[in-house]
Amino acid sequence: MRRRITDYRISFIDFKNLADFLKEHFDFDLNVFAFTITKMRIDKFCINYNIKNFEELLKYLKKTTFFNILISFLLVETTELFRDPDFWVKLKRKYVVKYIGTSFKVWVPDVTSDDELISFLILLNELKMLETTKVLVTSFYNKSNPEILYKRAISEKKFNYSLSNYMKYNGESDLLEYFSQKNKSLIPKDFLFQNVTFKQFTMWKDSMPENEFDFVLFRNRMLYYSPIIVDQIYKTIYTSLKYKGLIAIGVNEKIQTIDNSIIFVQSEKNCNIYFKK
Amino acid sequence: MSDKKNIIIGGSAGSFQTVVAILEKIKKDFPFSIFLILHRLKNVKSGFIEALSVKSKLKLKEPVDKEKIMPGTIYLAPSNYHMYIEYDNTISLSTEETINHSRPSIDATFVSAALSLQNNAIGVLLSGANSDGAQGIYAMHKEGAYTIVQDPKDSQIQTMTQAALNLFQPDKIMTSEQIIHYISKYINYGY
Numbered sequence: 034m035r036r037r038i039t040d041y042r043i044s045f046i047d048f049k050n051l052a053d054f055l056k057e058h059f060d061f062d063l064n065v066f067a068f069t070i071t072k073m074r075i076d077k078f079c080i081n082y083n084i085k086n087f088e089e090l091l092k093y094l095k096k097t098t099f100f101n102i103l104i105s106f107l108l109v110e111t112t113e114l115f116r117d118p119d120f121w122v123k124l125k126r127k128y129v130v131k132y133i134g135t136s137f138k139v140w141v142p143d144v145t146s147d148d149e150l151i152s153f154l155i156l157l158n159e160l161k162m163l164e165t166t167k168v169l170v171t172s173f174y175n176k177s178n179p180e181i182l183y184k185r186a187i188s189e190k191k192f193n194y195s196l197s198n199y200m201k202y203n204g205e206s207d208l209l210e211y212f213s214q215k216n217k218s219l220i221p222k223d224f225l226f227q228n229v230t231f232k233q234f235t236m237w238k239d240s241m242p243e244n245e246f247d248f249v250l251f252r253n254r255m256l257y258y259s260p261i262i263v264d265q266i267y268k269t270i271y272t273s274l275k276y277k278g279l280i281a282i283g284v285n286e287k288i289q290t291i292d293n294s295i296i297f298v299q300s301e302k303n304c305n306i307y308f309k310k
Numbered sequence: 311m312s313d314k315k316n317i318i319i320g321g322s323a324g325s326f327q328t329v330v331a332i333l334e335k336i337k338k339d340f341p342f343s344i345f346l347i348l349h350r351l352k353n354v355k356s357g358f359i360e361a362l363s364v365k366s367k368l369k370l371k372e373p374v375d376k377e378k379i380m381p382g383t384i385y386l387a388p389s390n391y392h393m394y395i396e397y398d399n400t401i402s403l404s405t406e407e408t409i410n411h412s413r414p415s416i417d418a419t420f421v422s423a424a425l426s427l428q429n430n431a432i433g434v435l436l437s438g439a440n441s442d443g444a445q446g447i448y449a450m451h452k453e454g455a456y457t458i459v460q461d462p463k464d465s466q467i468q469t470m471t472q473a474a475l476n477l478f479q480p481d482k483i484m485t486s487e488q489i490i491h492y493i494s495k496y497i498n499y500g501y
Binding site: 072255257 | 373374376404405406407418425
C-alpha cells in the first residue's frame with residue numbers, strides 16, 4: 034500500500050513518552066531535535082517498519098539494534114551532490130584554495146551517507162589537496178565502527194547523481210570517474226577517503242580539542258536540532274576552530290546565538306561562510 | 311471562523327496568477343501570517359520573490375531556519391527546502407527527500423500546520439500538475455482547519471485540486487476569482 038505523509042503513528046504524548054524511554058534506556062536525548070520534523074520522521078519510520086502504534090514501537094526498541102536503526106533514521110541526508118553549486122564554486126575558488134600547501138584540517142560533523150562529504154572530497158581532489166588535507170568525519174549514532182557503518186550506508190544509498198549541479202559548479206572531470214558501479218548503485222571510490230578519519234561524536238555532549246580545525250562543513254545540519262541546543266553546538270564548533278577558521282552553513286540558515294562568547298563573522302555579504310573572530 | 315488564523319496557500323502550475331492577485335489586494339499590517347508553498351525550480355534563488363512582491367508592498371520573505379513567525383509577514387517556502395511550521399511559533403526547514411517529487415512539498419507544510427496550528431489555520435489548495443498538497447490539506451481538514459480547494463473546472467491544471475477532492479469534502483470549493491475575493495476580504499477585514 035502506498036505510504037502517505039498523513040499516516041500518523043504516534044501522538045504528542047507518545048512522543049514525550051518515547052523521549053523519556055530513550056533517555057532512560059539508552060541515555061539518548063530526543064528533545065535536542067527539532068520537534069515537528071522529528072515527529073514526522075518517527076511516524077515515517079513506523080510506517081517503513083510496519084509498526085502500528087507506540088506500544089509496538091516500544092517493544093521493538095527494547096532491542097539495541099533496532100534503537101540504532103531508529104537513531105540513524107533521525108539523521109537526514111543532504112540529498113544532492115553539489116547542492117547549491119554557487120556555494121561550491123565560491124568555497125573552492127575563494128576559500129579552500131588559500132589552504133593549498135598547508136596542512137588543512139577539516140571537520141564534517143553529523144554525517145550519514147553524505148553528499149556534502151563526497152562533494153567536498155571531489156573539490157579537494159580537483160585542487161590536488163586530497164593528500165594534504167586531513168578530514169575528520171563524525172556521526173552521533175554509530176558507536177561501534179563508524180567507518181564500516183558509513184561505507185555500508187553509502188553502498189545502500191542511491192546517490193542523486195546530479196550532473197546539472199556538477200556542471201554549474203564547473204566540475205573539472207567526468208563525475209562518474211569518482212564512482213564505481215555495484216549492483217546498480219554508485220559507490221564513491223576509495224581514493225577519495227585516503228585522508229578521512231571516522232569517529233563517533235555527539236554534538237550536544239562531547240567536546241573537541243581547542244583550535245583544531247581550519248574549516249567545519251556544517252551545511253543544513255542545524256536544521257534538525259531544536260533551538261534549545263543551538264548555542265551549545267555552535268560553541269563546540271567555535272572552540273574547535275582555529276582563529277579565523279571557517280564554518281559553512283546552509284543557504285537558508287543563519288548563525289544566531291545568545292552566548293556572547295561565540296563570535297562568528299560573515300565572510301562577505303550574502304555568503305554562508307563565516308569565520309571565527 | 312475566529313480571527314487571527316494563519317493562512318497556508320499551496321499551488322503549482324497555474325497558481326501563480328491567483329497568488330499574485332491575492333497579494334495585490336491585501337493591506338499591510340495584517341495580524342497573522344501567510345505561508346506560500348509554490349513549486350518552483352531548484353537552484354533558482356533570485357527572481358521569484360521579486361516577481362511576487364512587484365505589485366505588493368507587503369513583507370514577503372523566504373525564511374531562514376528557526377526564524378520566529380511574525381504577524382503581517384508572508385513566508386515563501388525556499389527553493390529546494392521543505393518548510394515546516396513548528397509548535398514554538400518558528401519555522402523549520404529541511405533537506406529531506408522529495409515528497410511527490412517536490413521540494414518544497416505542499417504536503418509537508420500542510421501536515422506541519424495541521425499538527426501545530428490545528429483549527430487556527432486556513433488551508434488553500436490551488437491549481438497544480440501533481441497530487442502534492444492533497445493529503446496535506448486533508449490532514450488540515452481532519453485537525454479542524456478551514457479548507458478551501460480551487461474548483462478543478464476552474465484550475466488551469468486540475469490534477470492537484472481533483473486529487474484533494476477525491477479524498478474529502480473541503481469547507482469551500484471556489485473559483486480563482488472567488489478565492490482571491492474571499493482571502494483578501496478575510497485578511498483585510500477579518501471575515
